[in-house]
Every structure is written in structure tokens, then in C-alpha cells.
Amino acid sequence: MGSSILPDLGAEILIPVCAVIGIAFSLFQWVLVSKVKLSPGRDSASPGNNGAGGKNGYGDYLIEEEEGLNDHNVVLKCAEIQTAISEGATSFLFTEYQYVGIFMVAFAILIFLFLGSVEGFSTKSQPCTYDQSKTCKPALATAIFSTISFLLGAVTSVVSGFLGMKIATYANARTTLEARKGVGKAFITAFRSGAVMGFLLAANGLLVLYIAINLFKLYYGDDWGGLFEAITGYGLGGSSMALFGRVGGGIYTKAADVGADLVGKVERNIPEDDPRNPAVIADNVGDNVGDIAGMGSDLFGSYAESSCAALVVASISSFGINHELTPMLYPLIISSVGIIVCLITTLFATDFFEIKAVQEIEPSLKRQLIISTVLMTIGIAVVSWIALPSSFTIFNFGEQKDVKNWQLFLCVAVGLWAGLIIGFVTEYYTSNAYSPVQDVADSCRTGAATNVIFGLALGYKSCIIPIFAIAISIFVSFSFAAMYGIAVAALGMLSTIATGLAIDAYGPISDNAGGIAEMAGMSHRIRERTDALDAAGNTTAAIGKGFAIGSAALVSLALFGAFVSRAAISTVDVLTPKVFIGLLVGAMLPYWFSAMTMKSVGSAALKMVEEVRRQFNTIPGLMEGTAKPDYATCVKISTDASIKEMIPPGALVMLTPLIVGIFFGVETLSGVLAGSLVSGVQIAISASNTGGAWDNAKKYIEAGASDHARTLGPKGSDPHKAAVIGDTIGDPLKDTSGPSLNILIKLMAVESLVFAPFFATHGGLLFKIF
Numbered sequence: 001m002g003s004s005i006l007p008d009l010g011a012e013i014l015i016p017v018c019a020v021i022g023i024a025f026s027l028f029q030w031v032l033v034s035k036v037k038l039s040p041g042r043d044s045a046s047p048g049n050n051g052a053g054g055k056n057g058y059g060d061y062l063i064e065e066e067e068g069l070n071d072h073n074v075v076l077k078c079a080e081i082q083t084a085i086s087e088g089a090t091s092f093l094f095t096e097y098q099y100v101g102i103f104m105v106a107f108a109i110l111i112f113l114f115l116g117s118v119e120g121f122s123t124k125s126q127p128c129t130y131d132q133s134k135t136c137k138p139a140l141a142t143a144i145f146s147t148i149s150f151l152l153g154a155v156t157s158v159v160s161g162f163l164g165m166k167i168a169t170y171a172n173a174r175t176t177l178e179a180r181k182g183v184g185k186a187f188i189t190a191f192r193s194g195a196v197m198g199f200l201l202a203a204n205g206l207l208v209l210y211i212a213i214n215l216f217k218l219y220y221g222d223d224w225g226g227l228f229e230a231i232t233g234y235g236l237g238g239s240s241m242a243l244f245g246r247v248g249g250g251i252y253t254k255a256a257d258v259g260a261d262l263v264g265k266v267e268r269n270i271p272e273d274d275p276r277n278p279a280v281i282a283d284n285v286g287d288n289v290g291d292i293a294g295m296g297s298d299l300f301g302s303y304a305e306s307s308c309a310a311l312v313v314a315s316i317s318s319f320g321i322n323h324e325l326t327p328m329l330y331p332l333i334i335s336s337v338g339i340i341v342c343l344i345t346t347l348f349a350t351d352f353f354e355i356k357a358v359q360e361i362e363p364s365l366k367r368q369l370i371i372s373t374v375l376m377t378i379g380i381a382v383v384s385w386i387a388l389p390s391s392f393t394i395f396n397f398g399e400q401k402d403v404k405n406w407q408l409f410l411c412v413a414v415g416l417w418a419g420l421i422i423g424f425v426t427e428y429y430t431s432n433a434y435s436p437v438q439d440v441a442d443s444c445r446t447g448a449a450t451n452v453i454f455g456l457a458l459g460y461k462s463c464i465i466p467i468f469a470i471a472i473s474i475f476v477s478f479s480f481a482a483m484y485g486i487a488v489a490a491l492g493m494l495s496t497i498a499t500g501l502a503i504d505a506y507g508p509i510s511d512n513a514g515g516i517a518e519m520a521g522m523s524h525r526i527r528e529r530t531d532a533l534d535a536a537g538n539t540t541a542a543i544g545k546g547f548a549i550g551s552a553a554l555v556s557l558a559l560f561g562a563f564v565s566r567a568a569i570s571t572v573d574v575l576t577p578k579v580f581i582g583l584l585v586g587a588m589l590p591y592w593f594s595a596m597t598m599k600s601v602g603s604a605a606l607k608m609v610e611e612v613r614r615q616f617n618t619i620p621g622l623m624e625g626t627a628k629p630d631y632a633t634c635v636k637i638s639t640d641a642s643i644k645e646m647i648p649p650g651a652l653v654m655l656t657p658l659i660v661g662i663f664f665g666v667e668t669l670s671g672v673l674a675g676s677l678v679s680g681v682q683i684a685i686s687a688s689n690t691g692g693a694w695d696n697a698k699k700y701i702e703a704g705a706s707d708h709a710r711t712l713g714p715k716g717s718d719p720h721k722a723a724v725i726g727d728t729i730g731d732p733l734k735d736t737s738g739p740s741l742n743i744l745i746k747l748m749a750v751e752s753l754v755f756a757p758f759f760a761t762h763g764g765l766l767f768k769i770f
Contacts, residue, residue, distance in 0.1 A: 005386040008325040018336035022203030029192045036174040038079045077520040082173035088285035100244045114758040115143035136223045145230035153237025160300045161293035164197040168292045172512035183529045184355040190509045198501035228315035235308040239301035239747040248646035249294035250736030252638045253286025254601045259608025273518035278615045278629035282638045284515045291508040302551045309558035310487035318393040337379040342498035345372040358532040372496040373420045384409035396482035407480035415489030418473040422466045426546035429462040430692035431539040432700035441697040444719035451726040459690030483561030490554035504544030507537030535699045542692035549684045552742035559749035566756040567666040582671020590680040594737040596649040601732035604641030657752045665764025684741035691734020698723040
């Protein structure tokens with residue numbers, strides 16, 4: 001078998017050092033962003049010294065003077081708007097976390113009771129699950145430690161989301177102010193802020209997991225099977241918080257967005273983010289709580305679960321049986337190297353290449369994906385060479401499969417490159433630089449109906465290549481290294497999570513920056529710059545969702561494999577009625593879940609539209625701009641609706657595995673998990689891409705950058721109104737239902753894995769009765 005080149009001490013130093021470097025780098029980026037001052041300084045240009053050179057991003061000239069705007073007032077206005085957005089987002093998240101906190105405690109108690117009851121709460125050592133000849137720690141210990149790791153994961157997830165939101169609301173007005181000096185400056189500020197979130201999240205997730213493993217080891221000693229089974233609670237905690245963050249935040253942001261768009265743009269013909277629109281603050285708050293806090297928790301959940309799935313399978317393979325620490329920690333070492341790779345990649349966007357024109361924004365973000373993937377491939381090769389023995393065995397449904405270290409390298413690499421392919425296909429279908437979105441925009445000539453038909457068709461079609469990419473990576477990785485191969489393929493896709501999140505968080509920050517520019521009454525040239533940043537941000541957000549969905553598919557399959565092994569199911573036979581009914585019900589769940597979330601957005605948007613109309617009709621001087629709208633009421637509508645409406649979809653996902661496992665047993669539950677995975681991935685990809693395409697078709701018409709786009713515009717024309725309706729329909733698809741579905745897929749699988757010992761012992765009550 002041989003041993004790894006990297007000694008155990010090397011691995012134990014490498015992981016925390018990389019995590020600390022990641023945290024330090026994010027703080028360094030934050031310091032750079034904070035250098036943009038939000039108080040009127042003396043360094044602003046005086047009227048008349050407009051630097052030459054057009055939009056090259058070099059000269060620090062300001063372009064306020066053509067509108068005759070007083071710079072001092074603009075900066076104060078930006079600071080005021082930023083404070084309003086930040087306060088709205090913070091108060092919403094605190095309200096949400098109060099409700100989620102109650103759930104967290106209740107669910108922790110449930111985990112303890114269910115897992116403790118497996119052996120009747122006995123404190124005696126028991127025979128090991130996978131090797132009856134040895135004795136392992138009691139089930140009660142697994143119950144206690146699973147509960148602790150669940151709470152750890154939940155708290156880390158909540159903190160990740162909250163910090164992301166704080167950074168985004170800190171950076172949005174600063175991006176707006178930098179846009180006065182050129183598009184390059186604004187881009188760097190927005191991207192750096194995204195990087196702060198990406199690196200904090202990747203490093204925190206890694207560090208907390210590493211510390212938890214080492215603390216648990218003090219008790220578990222040589223019982224690695226029990227240790228890593230208890231660690232799976234970390235993934236469950238991360239994802240259950242992400243579900244509420246995604247659904248709650250998604251309902252909040254889209255209720256405000258739909259309300260603001262329908263009344264403001266379609267009925268009143270005022271621009272997006274016009275300060276006269278009462279829902280405009282709620283809309284901008286929503287970008288931060290949904291797209292930033294929700295996305296942060298979501299990707300953290302994926303990361304935690306793929307690590308846990310890999311560790312569980314490794315603990316019952318030769319790594320765990322022979323107590324080889326370095327190969328055991330291989331998943332964490334990949335993530336550590338990923339942080340360093342992303343750090344180098346980030347410098348390409350912020351320091352090595354300067355953006356000088358609007359056209360360079362999207363290529364620069366794409367370059368981030370390519371550079372990080374290429375560098376990471378080299379990183380994985382090195383890690384696989386030094387951290388793994390030349391050959392070893394991997395647990396494969398009751399048998400041990402012989403695997404070579406180069407085969408495991410291919411498993412991780414195939415996941416990494418599948419992620420890149422999914423990212424590029426998503427970009428092709430959602431960016432207005434390519435024909436699919438331009439065709440959707442063109443269909444707006446004949447009204448909203450054709451726009452909707454074209455948009456739906458685009459979404460369905462966009463599933464084809466991503467599904468093939470996921471299928472090939474599953475086949476390759478499973479053939480080489482069974483379920484462990486799939487788990488590390490998911491980790492491969494998520495290994496560049498810091499860059500992925502930086503690109504993703506950049507979108508909402510730019511969107512907010514544009515909103516602040518409009519509300520502060522800045523000139524149209526600044527708004528053009530922020531719009532260009534925002535359009536690229538829309539595409540990158542879609543790419544981020546593509547990554548999240550692709551990794552969710554691989555993660556949940558790996559968790560499914562770990563669950564089947566833990567529940568001691570030898571084969572999942574689709575032809576047995578127990579399994580088949582599970583498949584059918586599982587495939588239906590994503591539709592039920594989507595129906596709930598879509599309806600929630602619809603009913604919340606309805607209240608919002610009525611409130612915005614009421615204000616326009618009853619507040620004198622609102623349309624003329626002489627009176628201020630009541631922003632607070634709209635913020636309250638969004639908050640109340642999202643808190644109330646996030647409970648039922650959350651309950652559906654959390655309770656399904658428990659009900660199925662207890663009443664119908666592990667075989668039916670395995671069917672449910674397979675069914676929800678297969679149908680959920682398709683709906684998630686099509687919903688995200690349809691919504692993204694409609695949004696960018698609208699932006700394509702508004703920007704009027706090509707002759708074709710100008711024939712459809714300007715803003716307010718019939719094709720533009722049709723595009724706005726399409727965009728409004730797509731909002732809940734791309735920001736609520738689509739992104740939440742990938743959490744549904746993963747969460748049900750990880751929950752089943754955590755409760756597997758209980759289901760295997762006490763589950764299937766109905767079939768026992770009959």
C-alpha cells in the first residue's frame with residue numbers, strides 16, 4: 001500500500017495555515033475597499049478640470065460637473081442611502097435569525113433524542129457498524145457529538161451569510177463613488193468586496209471543520225468511523241440554515257423587486273431605482289439578504305456537505321481502518337490549496353490587469369474562472385501525489401475497491417472541469433453578448449407572451465450540456481473510486497469556491513451601486529457604467545448558481561451513497577414497490593417546493609404592488625419629486641411576508657426524510673432521495689437560466705448598445721415593457737425557487753445520512769405493522 005509523502009504533521013500544519021492566510025487576505029482586501037471614503041473630502045475635482053481620455057479608468061477625473069451637481073451633496077446622499085440599505089438588511093437578518101434560532105435549538109434536541117434512542121441511551125461501548133469484531137463508542141456519544149457539530153455548522157453558516165451581507169452593504173456606495181473616476185475603479189472596488197466574502201467564507205468553513213475534527217478526536221481516539229459519522233452534523237447544520245436564508249431572502253428580494261418594477265416601470269414609466277418609487281429601498285435591501293447572505297450560506301452548506309461525505313466514506317476505507325491521517329484529510333487539503341489558488345487568481349483581476357473599458361468587464365470575470373481552474377488542476381495533481389499513498393482501498397457498498405492515487409486525481413479534476421463547463425454554458429445562455437438572449441429580446445417585438453415562450457424554451461434547452469457534464473463526471477469518478485470519487489468530484493467543483501463567491505457577490509454589489517447612483521441623482525454617464533457592471537454581474541450570478549446546482553447534484557449523490565452504506569442497504573432495486581413509490585414521490589417534491597416558493601413571492605408581491613400604488617395615489621407631490629415616499633412600510637411588507645412564508649417550504653424539506661424514514665423505512669427513503677435529485681437538478685437549472693436570460697434581455701434593450709437593440713428600445717417602448725414583464729416573471733424563478741432547489745436536494749440527503757442509524761433500527765413502522 002505504501003504511505004503518503006506528506007507527513008501527518010505537515011498536513012496538520014498546512015490546513016490551518018492556508019485557512020489563516022485566506023482570512024488575512026480577505027481582511028487585507030477589506031482594508032483596501034475601506035480606503036474609499038464616504039465623507040466629502042478635499043480630493044474631489046473642481047468643476048472644469050474634466051480629465052481627458054474618455055472611459056479609460058485611468059484618470060481620476062470626476063464627471064459630475066456636466067450635470068452641474070454639487071459633489072459634496074452627492075457623497076452625503078450616497079452615504080445616507082447606504083445607511084438605509086444596511087439598516088434594512090441588518091434588521092431583516094436579525095429577525096430571520098431569531099426564528100431560525102428557535103428552529104435550530106428544536107432540531108438539535110431532535111437529533112439528540114433520535115440518535116440517542118438507537119441503543120436506548122446506553123453508555124456502554126458497542127460493536128462497530130462496519131466491523132463487528134471491534135468495539136466502538138456508544139450511540140449516545142454519536143448523538144451528543146452530532147448535535148454539537150450540527151450547531152457548529154448552523155452557526156458558521158449564519159455567520160458566513162451575515163458577514164457577506166455586512167461587506168456588501170459596506171461596499172455598494174463606495175462602488176458608486178468610484179464609478180465617477182471610471183469603470184475600472186468601480187469594478188475593482190466591487191470585485192474586492194466580493195473577494196472579502198469569498199475568502200472569509202472558504203477559510204472559516206475549513207478552519208471550523210478542522211478544529212471540530214481535532215476536538216472530537218480527543219474523545220473518539222482510534223474510533224474514526226464514529227468520529228466522522230458525528231461530523232456529518234456539520235453539513236446538516238450548514239445546509240438547514242442555508243435553506244431558510246435562501247428561501248426567506250429570496251421571497252424578500254423578489255417581493256420588493258416585482259412590486260417596484262410593475263408599478264414603477266410598467267405603470268408609471270419611471271426608471272428602475274428611481275427615488276420616487278416607495279419599494280426602491282426594499283428592493284436594494286433584498287439584493288443583499290437574498291443574493292449575498294443566501295448565496296453565502298448555500299455554498300458554505302455545499303462545501304461542508306461534500307467534505308463530510310468524503311470523510312465518512314474515507315473513514316471506513318483503508319485510510320480510516322489503518323489510521324492514516326494525511327490521506328484521511330485529503331478533502332481538507334484540497335480545499336486548503338484551493339484558497340491559495342484563488343488568492344493568486346484574484347490578483348489577476350485586481351492588480352495584474354486593469355480594466356479600461358466597459359467591454360472588458362465580462363472577459364475579466366471569465367478569465368477568473370479559467371485561471372483558477374487551470375491553477376487548481378496543477379494544485380490537485382501535487383496534492384494527490386504528496387498526500388495519498390500510491391495505492392489504497394475505498395469502501396464500495398460492503399467491499400473494498402483498490403484505487404491508485406492518479407485515479408483519485410482524475411476524480412477531483414473531472415469535477416473541477418465539469419464546473420467550468422457548467423459555468424460557461426450558463427454564461428452562453430444568460431449573457432446578452434450571445435444569440436440565445438438576443439433571440440429572447442427580439443421576441444419582445446410581438447409582446448410579452450412570445451417573450452415568455454422563448455424564455456421558457458431557452459431554460460429547458462440550457463439543461464442539456466450541464467446534465468451531460470454532471471453525468472460524465474459521475475460515471476468517471478464512480479468507476480475509479482466508487483462513492484468517495486463522487487464526493488471528491490463535488491469538492492473539486494467547489495475547490496475554487498473563494499473565486500466563485502467573489503464573482504457571485506460582485507453582481508448584487510454592482511446592482512446596488514447602480515441603484516444608489518440613480519437615487520442620489522448622479523449623471524446618466526455614471527449610471528451607464530454601473531449598468532455595465534450590473535449586466536456582467538447578472539451573468540456571473542447565473543454562473544454562480546450553475547456551480548451551486550452542479551455541485552449540489554454531486555454532493556447529494558455522494559451523501560446518498562454514504563446513507564445507503566450507513567443504513568446497510570445492499571442494493572436499491574427500482575423494481576421493488578417500496579423503492580418505486582419513493583422515486584415517484586421524490587420526483588414530485590421539487591415541484592411542490594417550487595409551487596410554495598413561487599406562490600409566496602406572488603402573494604408578497606401583490607401586497608407590495610398595492611402599497612406602492614396606494615402611495616403614488618395618495619401622497620401629493622410624490623410623482624413630481626417634491627414629497628418623499630414611505631420606504632419603511634415597503635420594507636416591513638417584505639420582512640413580514642418572507643418570515644411568514646419561509647416556514648412551510650422549510651418544513652416540507654426538513655420533515656420529509658423524517659416522516660418517510662420513520663413510517664416507510666430506509667428503502668423508500670432511498671427512492672425519495674434519488675427521485676428528488678433527478679427532478680430537482682433539471683428544474684433548478686432551467687429556472688435559474690430562464691430568469692437570468694429574461695433579466696439580461698431587458699438589460700440588452702435598455703443599454704441599446706447594438707443596432708439590433710436600438711430597434712427594440714428605448715426604455716418605455718412596447719418591446720421594453722414586454723421585456724420588463726418577462727424579467728418580472730423570471731425574478732422568483734432565478735432568485736427564489738431555482739437556487740433554493742439545490743439546497744432541497746442536498747439537505748434531504750444529508751439529513752437522511754445523519755438520521756440513518758435511527759431509521760435503520762426503528763424505521764419503517766407502517767411496513768412492520770402490515
